[in-house]
Amino acid sequence: xxxxxxxxxxxxxxxxxxxxxxxxxxxxxxxxxxxxxxxxxxxxxxxxxxxxxxxxxxxxxxxxxxxxxxxxxxxxxxxxxxxxxxxxxxxxxxxxxxxxxxxxxxxxxxxxxxxxxxx
Amino acid sequence: xxxxxxxxxxxxxxxxxxxxxxxxxxxxxxxxxxxxxxxxxxxxxxxxxxxxxxxxxxxxxxxxxxxxxxxxxxxxxxxxxxxxxxxxxxxxxxxxxxxxxxxxxxx
Numbered sequence: 001x002x003x004x005x006x007x008x009x010x011x012x013x014x015x016x017x018x019x020x021x022x023x024x025x026x027x028x029x030x031x032x033x034x035x036x037x038x039x040x041x042x043x044x045x046x047x048x049x050x051x052x053x054x055x056x057x058x059x060x061x062x063x064x065x066x067x068x069x070x071x072x073x074x075x076x077x078x079x080x081x082x083x084x085x086x087x088x089x090x091x092x093x094x095x096x097x098x099x100x101x102x103x104x105x106x107x108x109x110x111x112x113x114x115x116x117x118x119x
Numbered sequence: 120x121x122x123x124x125x126x127x128x129x130x131x132x133x134x135x136x137x138x139x140x141x142x143x144x145x146x147x148x149x150x151x152x153x154x155x156x157x158x159x160x161x162x163x164x165x166x167x168x169x170x171x172x173x174x175x176x177x178x179x180x181x182x183x184x185x186x187x188x189x190x191x192x193x194x195x196x197x198x199x200x201x202x203x204x205x206x207x208x209x210x211x212x213x214x215x216x217x218x219x220x221x222x223x224x225x226x
Contacts, residue, residue, distance in 0.1 A: 046217055046220050049217075060213065104151070104210045105153035105210060106155075108165075109164070110162060111161070
């Protein structure tokens with residue numbers, strides 16, 4: 001079965017770039033119909049979809065974050081990545097990667113990684 | 120963006136109770152709705168999609184219903200493992216959005 005695992009720094013300074021990678025195991029990323037997404041959860045709060053990337057490299061971002069976001073994919077390594085520029089304390093959250101089924105629901109999810117923005 | 124509003128925010132119940140959580144969309148989403156369960160320190164886990172289709176392996180005491188703008192998640196005969204936070208998510212229109220969550224706690 002497919003499993004996802006996030007990795008990256010847990011602490012980022014304000015104004016810098018948050019970079020995370022999600023490694024996929026148990027299946028190829030090239031299966032059509034799956035979109036590889038990032039979702040975040042602010043401490044004690046709800047869930048916010050950040051964006052997705054397809055295995056072809058096409059991507060779609062939440063308009064609220066679009067100006068600061070870049071996603072990439074490396075199917076040979078079974079990895080996809082997130083870069084969020086010019087971070088502030090408001091970007092402190094648990095970041096999840098997840099597989100989105102045909103632009104519908106998210107299943108499965110990675111375990112999540114807490115990223116704190118602080119000097 | 121489509122706003123998803125869940126009620127109640129917190130629900131106190133006992134083992135064996137039947138509980139119902141409501142999710143309302145700010146505009147019609149047909150049946151393009153999913154429900155997730157999240158336990159502390161864990162990722163959300165898919166329970167239901169297309170408003171009423173149970174994900175493989177999810178106990179049959181979970182059920183979903185609704186269409187348009189109003190949806191419900193019902194848990195029959197609440198079990199100790201069911202005390203968690205539940206989220207709805209619409210996938211009718213991007214950006215995909217979630218409700219704020221309903222915490223089911225032990226009475």
